[in-house]
Amino acid sequence: MVGYAFMGMAHSQGWRNARSFFTPPLRPALTALAGRDREAAADVADRFGWEGVETDWRALVERDDIDLIDICTPGDTHAEIAVAALEAGKHVLCEKPLANSVAEAETMAAAARAAAGRGVRSMVGFTYRRVPALALARRLVAEGRLGELRHVRAQYLQDWLTDPSVPMSWRMTRERAGSGALGDIGAHIVDLTRYLTGEHLVGVTALGDTFVRERPLPEGGGTAPVTVDDAVVFIGRLADGTPATFEATRCATGRKNAIRIELNGSRGSLAFDFEDMNVLHLHEGGTDGDTTTRGFTRILVTEPDHPYAGAWWPPGHVLGYEHAFAHQATDLLTAIADGSDPEPSFEDGLHVQRVLEAVQNSVERGSAWTAVDTGVPAGPAESSPPMKEEPIP
Structure with a gap:
């Protein structure tokens, strides 16, 4: 694994728990952790059970005893590490967003396609797909329980940058992060929309803002300009014409990690909020039934037949943020053993990157x-927002 900070520790626990609570056909060996600060990397390696430490990621790629590279570094390093690893025949798990630009993401997706022909697999770490309640939501949509989809609304709300005294970090510079709230957390709700609906966005209109334009340097002695967004809001249409609304901000006071997504269909609706992550709200029957009891049903997604939940605790013993990383590791190990293509793929990551670019372009225009951009020449019908075929009464 490359990287040992917040996301590196989350992934480390995921790999460790995948072999403790699940029975994947391959058993992960935590062979080596790479980080430029040997002392800090060695501390994390010791705490999570990594066998050794390297200070250069290239050493991991060159080692014959390593079969998979897990990339948990800032976005500006993803392309170089992933391409080198794939070309060396290593399977790759790469954190989201896939890259800092569409050009980088296209290079990574091309390398993944070439590697797949040699049996080498790759996956993007959109971990929220592995939250049991969201996996159940996808199943319900695929079964047609909501009927014809009519609305999507998605939010990712955090507040950790509300305070102007929060110091600068790599997440606040375009050169390192690519974008701000848009790529950091907005990428998740773009991917979740595609995951839940099976449809991709074909166009957007957006606005964004940076509320705190200068931040203190972490070591003191002045400030530095913030070169990314604090918040973005955009609307779009899915390929089937469904309208969708999105909001991503790191300045929503009081919201810590509120991923909210709601789908409304002709026969029902579902709603989810990550701050109550074990619960999915489902309404079925449209406007039928007794008006005194019509509404949403609260489903506690901890039953043995719910996605992933049966591998953990008895019903009602809820899961947390870290569990989805074990689900992610287990799914990837299973795909590698089966010789199948894991999801989300680098192609999925490329699509998200194209949406992020369209949002940024819309803000700037x-x-x-x-x-x-779908990667193919646009026809005349794609020059304006697609609409549902049926007329509005």
Whole structure:
């Protein structure tokens, strides 16, 4: 694994728990952890059971005793590490967003396609797909329980940058992070929308803002400019014409990690909030039934037949943030053993990157409607927002 900070520790626990609570066909050996600060990396390695430490990620790629590279570093390093690892025949798990630009993501996706022909697998770490309640939501949508989809609304709300005294970090510079709230957390709700609906965005119109434009340097002695967004809001259409709204901010006072997504269909709706992550709210029957009891049902997603939940605790013993990383590791190990393509793929990550680019372009063009690049030449019908075929009464 490359990287040992917040996400590196989350992934470390995921690999460790995948072999403790699940029975994947391959058993992960935590062979080596790479970080530029040997002392800090060695501390994390010791705490999570990594066998050794390297100070250069290239050493991991060159080692014959390593079969998979897990990338938990800032976005500006993803492309170089992932391409080198894939070309060396290593399977790759790469944190989201896939890259800092569409060009980098295209290079990574091309390397993944070439590697797949040699049996080498790759996956993007959109870990929220592995939250049991969201996996159940996908199943319900695929079963047609909501009917025809009519609305999608998605939010990712945090407040850790509300205070202007929070010091600068790599997440606040475009050169390192690519974008701010848009890529850091907005990427998740773009991916979740595609995961839940099976449809991709074809166009967006967006606005964004940076509320605190200068931040103190962490070592003191002045300030530095913030070169990314604090918040973005955008609307879009899915390929089937469904309208969708999105909001991503790191300045929503009082919201710690509120991933909220709601789908409304002709026969039902579902709603989820990560701050109550074990619960999925489901409404079925449209406007049928007794009006005195019509509404949402609260489902506690901890039963043995719910996705992933049966491997853990008895019903009602809820899961937390860290459990989805074990689900992610288990799914990837299973795909490698089966010779199947894991999801989300680098192609999925590339699509998200194209949406992020369209959002940024729309903001820079005064909220102009901006088509999402699909990787193929656009036809006349794609020059304006697609609409549902049926007329509005």
